[in-house]
Amino acid sequence: MSSPRLYLIDGSSYIYRAYYAIRHLSNSRGMATNAVYGFTSMLLKIIRDEQPDYLAVVFDSRGPTFRTEIYPEYKANRAAMPEDLVPQIPLIKRVVQGFRLAAFEEPGYEADDIIATLARKASAEGLEVTVVTGDKDLMQIVDERVSLLDTMKDKRFGPAEVGERFGSPDKVVEVQALAGDSSDNVPGVPGIGEKTAKLLIDQFGDLESLLSRLDQIRQPKRRANLEQFADQARLSRRLVTLVDDLPLELDREVLTPGEPDREQLTELFRECEFQRLLDEFSSDPQAVAGSYRAVLSEADFEQLLQRLEAAERFCFDTETTGLDPLRDELVGLSFAVEAGQAWYLPLGHYYLGAPPQLDRELVLKRLAPLFADPEKGKIAQNAKFDALVLHHAGLTLEGLVFDPMLASYLARPAAKSHGMDAMAAELLGYRPIKFEEVCGKGKNRISFAEVEIERAVTYAAEDANITLRLAEILAPLLEETGQEKLFREVELPLEQLLTRMEITGVRIDADFMAGLSREFSDKLQALESGIHQLAGGPFNVASPKQLGEVLFERLKLPKGKKTRTGWSTDVEVLNKLAEDHEIARLILDYRSLAKLKGTYTDALPKLIHEESGRIHTSFNQAVTATGRLSSSDPNLQNIPIRSEEGRRIREGFIPEPGCLMLSADYSQVELRLLAHMAEETTLKEHFCSGEDIHRRTAAEVFGVFPEMVSDEMRRSAKAINFGVIYGISAFGLAKQLGIGRKEAQEYIDGYFARYPKIRAFMDKCIAEAKEHKYVTTLLGRRCAVPEIDSKNGAIRGYAERNAINYPVQGSAADLIKLAMLRVQRRIDAEELSSRMVLQVHDELVFEVPEGELEEMRTLVKEEMETALELDLPLVVDVGVGKNWREAH
DNA sequence: TCCGATCCGTAC
DNA sequence: GACGTACGGATCGGAA
Numbered sequence: 001m002s003s004p005r006l007y008l009i010d011g012s013s014y015i016y017r018a019y020y021a022i023r024h025l026s027n028s029r030g031m032a033t034n035a036v037y038g039f040t041s042m043l044l045k046i047i048r049d050e051q052p053d054y055l056a057v058v059f060d061s062r063g064p065t066f067r068t069e070i071y072p073e074y075k076a077n078r079a080a081m082p083e084d085l086v087p088q089i090p091l092i093k094r095v096v097q098g099f100r101l102a103a104f105e106e107p108g109y110e111a112d113d114i115i116a117t118l119a120r121k122a123s124a125e126g127l128e129v130t131v132v133t134g135d136k137d138l139m140q141i142v143d144e145r146v147s148l149l150d151t152m153k154d155k156r157f158g159p160a161e162v163g164e165r166f167g168s169p170d171k172v173v174e175v176q177a178l179a180g181d182s183s184d185n186v187p188g189v190p191g192i193g194e195k196t197a198k199l200l201i202d203q204f205g206d207l208e209s210l211l212s213r214l215d216q217i218r219q220p221k222r223r224a225n226l227e228q229f230a231d232q233a234r235l236s237r238r239l240v241t242l243v244d245d246l247p248l249e250l251d252r253e254v255l256t257p258g259e260p261d262r263e264q265l266t267e268l269f270r271e272c273e274f275q276r277l278l279d280e281f282s283s284d285p286q287a288v289a290g291s292y293r294a295v296l297s298e299a300d301f302e303q304l305l306q307r308l309e310a311a312e313r314f315c316f317d318t319e320t321t322g323l324d325p326l327r328d329e330l331v332g333l334s335f336a337v338e339a340g341q342a343w344y345l346p347l348g349h350y351y352l353g354a355p356p357q358l359d360r361e362l363v364l365k366r367l368a369p370l371f372a373d374p375e376k377g378k379i380a381q382n383a384k385f386d387a388l389v390l391h392h393a394g395l396t397l398e399g400l401v402f403d404p405m406l407a408s409y410l411a412r413p414a415a416k417s418h419g420m421d422a423m424a425a426e427l428l429g430y431r432p433i434k435f436e437e438v439c440g441k442g443k444n445r446i447s448f449a450e451v452e453i454e455r456a457v458t459y460a461a462e463d464a465n466i467t468l469r470l471a472e473i474l475a476p477l478l479e480e481t482g483q484e485k486l487f488r489e490v491e492l493p494l495e496q497l498l499t500r501m502e503i504t505g506v507r508i509d510a511d512f513m514a515g516l517s518r519e520f521s522d523k524l525q526a527l528e529s530g531i532h533q534l535a536g537g538p539f540n541v542a543s544p545k546q547l548g549e550v551l552f553e554r555l556k557l558p559k560g561k562k563t564r565t566g567w568s569t570d571v572e573v574l575n576k577l578a579e580d581h582e583i584a585r586l587i588l589d590y591r592s593l594a595k596l597k598g599t600y601t602d603a604l605p606k607l608i609h610e611e612s613g614r615i616h617t618s619f620n621q622a623v624t625a626t627g628r629l630s631s632s633d634p635n636l637q638n639i640p641i642r643s644e645e646g647r648r649i650r651e652g653f654i655p656e657p658g659c660l661m662l663s664a665d666y667s668q669v670e671l672r673l674l675a676h677m678a679e680e681t682t683l684k685e686h687f688c689s690g691e692d693i694h695r696r697t698a699a700e701v702f703g704v705f706p707e708m709v710s711d712e713m714r715r716s717a718k719a720i721n722f723g724v725i726y727g728i729s730a731f732g733l734a735k736q737l738g739i740g741r742k743e744a745q746e747y748i749d750g751y752f753a754r755y756p757k758i759r760a761f762m763d764k765c766i767a768e769a770k771e772h773k774y775v776t777t778l779l780g781r782r783c784a785v786p787e788i789d790s791k792n793g794a795i796r797g798y799a800e801r802n803a804i805n806y807p808v809q810g811s812a813a814d815l816i817k818l819a820m821l822r823v824q825r826r827i828d829a830e831e832l833s834s835r836m837v838l839q840v841h842d843e844l845v846f847e848v849p850e851g852e853l854e855e856m857r858t859l860v861k862e863e864m865e866t867a868l869e870l871d872l873p874l875v876v877d878v879g880v881g882k883n884w885r886e887a888h
Numbered sequence: 889t890c891c892g893a894t895c896c897g898t899a900c
Numbered sequence: 901g902a903c904g905t906a907c908g909g910a911t912c913g914g915a916a
Contacts, residue, residue, distance in 0.1 A: 442890075442916075543911055544895050563895065570896060595897060598909055624905060628900085635907045638899035646898080670900090670904095719903095726903035736903075794901050805904040809900090813905095841900045841905085 003128045003145075006255065007052040008115045010133035011103075012060040014042055015092060017134055017152060019085050023791065027273040028415035028426065030773025030786055032084035036091045036272055042151060043099065046132060047257065054127070054255035056102040056118065058111040059093070065108050067239050074239055075184050084789070091268065098265040098281075100258030106246060116141045116242035121250040130156075137181070139165070140172035140242060165194075167202055174201045177237035178210075186236045189229045191222060207237055270429050278429040290340035292461035294453055301358055301366075304335060304343050308370055311337045313377025313401055315468040318389040319460050321348075321447045324633075325388035326503070326609065326616050331449045332456065333367070334464035339472065342461035344453075351450045368395050377401035381420050381467045384621070387499045397499075404470035406491045409622035411477035413774060414784035418622045424466050427473050432466055433459050486779050486814075491621065494817050497824050497836070498619045498629075505614035506636065506837045506845075509883075510605040512652045520597040527590040534583040541590055544569050557581060596640065600649045607634050619839070626806050627781050627813035629839060637840045641888065650885035655847040660880050662834075662853070663887035664860045665843035666816070667875040668693055670725050673811045676870040677778070678761030682754060687872040694718040700754040701747060720751050724758060725808050727801030762804045769803035777810035778868065779818075815874075816842060819867040826859050845884060853880060 018038025025034035046052070067074045096103045104114045115138060119129045123145040131138055131148045138148055139162045148157040159169055166172045178197035180188020192200070204210035211230050217223040226233070265281040295301050308314050315336040322328035329348060336342040347360045370376055371390060379402040380386045387397040408418040416422065424430045438459045439446050448456065478484045532538045536554065539546045547569045551557045560573035567573075571591070577584035607615050617636045619629050631637040639653070640646025655661050666672075671693060675683035686696045691706065698717035699706040709717075719736045720728070734744035752759045768775050769785040776782055783806035787799040820839060827834055834852050838845035844864070848856045857878050864876040881887040 540911080542909090545911075565894070568895085591897080595909080599898070599907095603909080620906095626905060628905065630906050632907060635899085638897090638907065640898060642899085723903055726905095729902055731902040733903080797902075798904095801904065809905065812900095843900085 003126050004053040005050075006054040006118075006122045006127045006129050007046060007050060007056075008118055008129065008131045009043070009046065009055070009057045010111055010115060010131065010135060010138070011039075011057045011092070011096070012111045013133050013135045015039055015085070015089065018042060019082065019088070021152070024787070026414070026773070026786055027271070028412040028784075030414055030784065031272075032088060033091075033272040033274070035085055035088040036095065037274060039092050040095050040274070040277060043095065043101075046151060047099075050130070052130075052257070054122075054252060055257050056104055056255055057096045058114045058118075059103065059105045060111045061105050061107045061109065063107065065110055066243075067110070071235055071239055073185050073187075078183075078185075091272065094264070094268050097261070098268055099260050102254045104248070106248075109243060109246060112137055113243040113246060114248065116244035117246040117248050118250060119146045120244045121248070125250065137176075137184075137240065137242070140169055140240075141244070142169040165198075167198055171198075171201050171206070173237055173241045174206045176240040177207045177233050180236055181240065184239070186239050187229075187232050188236050189225050189233050191225050196222075207233055266429050270427065273426045278425070290336075290342055290462075290465045292342050292344065292457050292465070294457045295343050295345040296355060296357065296453075298358070300343075301345070301363065304345065305366060305370075307337050308335065308376075311376075313379060315379040315464050315471065316386065317380060317460060317463040317467060318386045319448050319456065320389055321449050325385050326392050328389075328392075329449070330389055330393045331447075332460055334460040336461075336464040336468045339465065339469050342465040342468075344457040344461040344464075346453045346456060348449050349451065349453050349456065351452065355453060357453075364393060364395060372396045372398050374398040379403070379467060379471050381405055381463070381470070382622075384495050384499045384502070384619075387496070388502060391499075391503055398496075400492060400496055402471045402475065403492065403495060404467055404474050405622050406495060407471070407474035407478050407487060410483040410487055410491065410781065411474055411481050413625075413782050414786050420463065420466060420470070423470050428466065428469055430466070432462050435459070481782060482780055483782065486781055490779065490814070490817050490821065493821055495621060497820060498621060500824075501836055501838070502616050502619060504835045504837055504847075505609065505612055505616040506847075507614045507654050507656060508604055508608055509652045509654050510608055512654075513601045513605045513649075516648060516652070517597055517601040520593045520601060524590060524593050524597065527586050527593070531583060531586045531590060534586070541587060542594060547587065551577070551583070555581075555583070557584075592643065592645065596646055596649060600639065601652075604634060604652070617838075624813075625802070626783055626810040627777060627817075628809065628841060629813070636838055639884075647885055650888070651883045653884035654882065659847050659849050660853060660882060661884050661887040662846040662848045662856055662860065662878065662880050663843060663884065664846075664864055664876050664878045665840075665888075666812075666864065667877055669812050669815065669842045669874070670808050671721055672870065672872055672874060673778070673815070674725060674758065674761070674808050675872055677807060677811065678755075678757045679871070680755050680757035680761070683758070684872045690873075694721060697721055697751070701750040703750075716747060720747055723748075724751065725805060727762070727804040729797075765803045765807055766800050769799065775803050775807050775810075777807055777814050779811070779814040781810055781814060783807070783810050812842065815868050816844070816864075819864040820844060822863040822867055823860055826863055827856075830855070830859070832856065845887070848880075 015035055019035035022034040022038045025037055026032050093103065106114050115131055119131060119141050122129045123143065129146040131146065132151060133148055134150050134152060139157060142148060142157060142159055142162045144159065162169045166175050175194060175197040178189050178192045178200060179194045180186045200210055204213060214223055214226055217226065260281055262281055266278065269278045269281065295304050317334045318330060319332040320328045320330055331348040332344055332346040334342055334344045346357050347363060349357060376399050378397065378400050381403065382405045383400050383403045390397050404423060405418045408415060408423055421432055421434065424432050438451055438455060439448060478487050528541055531541055535550045539550055541547060545566065548567045551569065552559050552567050557577055559567045560576060561568045571588065574584045574588050578588060604615060609616055615634065617631045618633045619631055621629060623630050640649055672687055675687055686693055694714050694717045695706050695709050697720065698709040698713040701717055701720065702713050716737055719733060723733050728748060730741050730745040730748055733748060734741040737744065765775055769788040773786055773788060774782040774784050785799050785803045787795050788803060790796040790799060816839065820836065823844065824836060832852050834846050834848040834856050836844060837847050846856060861876050861878050865874045879887045
């Protein structure tokens with residue numbers, strides 16, 4: 001039988017190795033976790049691969065050691081521990097604790113001394129010792145029973161391997177005494193490296209013998225050095241010699257790995273958001289799960305109603321036949337009042353052998369007053385979806401008090417997803433049943449209505465339960481991050497307003513769109529045949545690949561920039577080619593018309609709702625990095641306006657008969673916010689005076705009177721003004737303006753000379769990002785900038801530009817959200833029937849009955865302009881017309 | 889047949 | 901590589 005095996009892990013050495021091996025890893029709050037993760041993985045690998053009988057992790061102690069006492073320069077060349085590693089050390093110690101492993105640390109000594117002591121004792125007791133380290137200093141303790149293991153290089157060092165390098169393990173210190181160790185700042189003897197040292201020790205046996213027989217050294221220079229630095233060599237020997245007689249017990253019970261403390265590990269891994277590790281070591285998945293029951297009988301339903309009526313608030317979730325809440329049908333509802341208990345109320349399951357379900361109309365009628373009661377708090381994940389489903393089922397949702405998705409969006413801006421599954425994994429360490437596991441995927445996908453009720457309960461009731469638990473975890477996070485007010489006063493009410501807007505939708509003139517499509521179609525055909533003719537044969541113009549082949553191979557036109565897979569055919573390249581080549585001009589026209597037709601005039605009419613006759617976009621409130629909304633299905637925030645052809649599409653956005661479209665947009669909102677936030681007096685004054693801001697900027701940058709500013713100068717100034725908001729570079733500006741980089745740099749320098757506070761503001765933003773890994777907006781919203789410390793210059797540059805852009809763009813998002821709420825409140829208070837239909841970042845669009853026009857004009861302008869009080873005026877331009885184009 | 893990657897282009 | 905934020909259509913190639 002082989003001897004029991006003891007593994008001694010050089011914790012300190014592995015912490016550094018883990019830190020550098022895994023460069024980027026942090027949790028959603030921006031806390032660095034790379035070393036923790038790397039260390040844990042390494043630890044688990046050793047435990048699994050080696051299955052030690054005994055194990056200990058050994059750490060360096062903080063503060064001075066006896067070595068620094070005898071030689072203050074010892075390790076003095078070491079750089080300080082990286083800033084983001086420092087806070088990971090206590091976490092790593094918690095990992096060791098959590099796995100119930102022995103840990104050693106000894107004031108005044110290094111990990112190596114402890115290892116040497118333990119190894120010697122263990123070896124004496126007949127244990128087989130493996131020292132897990134990447135450090136060669138430990139080679140001196142190798143013997144027949146003690147070896148080193150470098151898991152990262154997967155290399156083991158026994159007496160043979162050490163002998164090869166140093167002669168034998170007991171010669172290691174002799175060699176190092178002469179050669180020194182640059183990484184520990186051990187001096188050794190000048191002019192003698194490891195090779196020479198080994199030769200000398202081979203010859204003389206040890207340091208003292210060598211020093212006593214220096215006359216036998218032939219090389220005068222070497223002899224002189226050895227004479228002169230003899231004491232330094234002796235000192236070096238003391239420094240590298242490990243202490244192996246510390247007063248430590250070798251207690252086999254302590255060294256036996258225990259059962260992991262799952263609770264402690266769960267807490268730790270949750271904090272670090274290590275999903276894989278959580279899955280493996282979380283304390284008890286059952287603790288998250290709960291008892292779920294189906295509501296199938298009258299009695300069950302009455303009981304549920306009683307609980308809901310008695311509760312101050314409840315959590316609910318809807319199940320439907322699909323993801324289109326205004327078209328798909330309600331299949332069931334789940335509820336949770338307290339964590340760990342949930343009900344599923346099936347209403348529309350439809351499969352062979354389905355049990356009778358409660359009468360849908362009756363049930364909904366009983367539930368309606370609860371959902372509509374603003375005093376009865378409701379919690380729901382992505383509540384807008386459920387509110388729309390309820391609306392479609394004839395119910396109104398009021399009294400929304402919490403939405404984990406929105407809370408997470410604010411409190412954990414760095415999180416990859418604010419979806420329920422991801423949050424459950426990261427915040428609860430729990431993996432809920434996936435929708436796919438219930439309904440299948442691909443062609444096997446069935447509707448939720450076809451899912452057996454028994455199975456549906458486990459999925460649906462779980463969702464309500466998890467949502468409630470997430471709310472409990474996220475609510476304090478909102479407080480901690482100072483965003484509770486933003487959540488309660490802005491995001492949550494906004495979600496209800498967005499629900500209203502989505503329900504309202506916007507009217508589209510389908511015939512008009514069809515007419516445009518026809519017109520575009522004809523032009524496209526003509527363009528296509530022209531292009532084919534010039535190309536000398538047919539090909540798919542819409543295929544960048546084929547187009548590239550035609551332009552650059554068949555026609556041998558000059559190539560521009562590259563894409564990852566070939567030569568670019570984008571608008572910039574084509575514009576250049578268009579100077580000399582008709583085909584490029586045709587392609588440009590083709591491209592823009594194909595875009596308009598495919599993306600807008602063909603696509604939009606298809607999305608008209610059968611009943612309302614309108615388009616109901618989806619406003620997403622938790623996707624952007626800055627707090628802006630986004631719009632999808634369809635995206636109504638990128639309807640063309642810049643080109644004449646494109647603008648015509650807006651003529652198809654029309655009001656109901658008797659109404660007009662009213663559009664109100666903030667003028668220069670981001671630049672104004674920048675001036676305010678940077679407290680840039682000059683820029684603020686320019687806005688206060690009400691003059692043309694780009695003209696004024698041009699006057700400043702080019703040093704002329706405003707009336708002397710040429711169109712060219714104004715155009716440049718405009719580009720700079722925009723560039724500043726985006727974190728400009730000379731390269732970018734040069735490209736934008738088609739000028740030299742040097743000239744662009746001069747413009748930028750001129751700009752910052754005239755507006756010095758802007759520069760200071762940018763620096764402040766980057767500093768804030770570096771300190772917190774996020775930046776903040778006027779309302780205290782946090783925007784994550786996780787890669788601000790990246791070692792990769794390009795990535796870091798990107799993060800720095802974000803750090804500048806986010807506060808400005810995010811504050812603009814804050815502002816218009818406030819404005820939306822204020823305007824809607826006024827509309828409601830004045831009992832107007834005007835309806836807010838669209839938000840496009842700095843613009844609000846309303847459908848206004850003719851009789852309310854004048855009131856709305858002033859109301860909207862007033863509320864928008866006073867939504868925030870800044871050091872400079874906010875200006876809103878209001879337009880009205882019989883379609884969106886005219887209103888603009 | 890579906891899905892994802894790629895390229896391109898629309899908005900603010 | 902190089903000026904921020906989104907969404908989506910068409911193509912294309914690989915997987916089911």
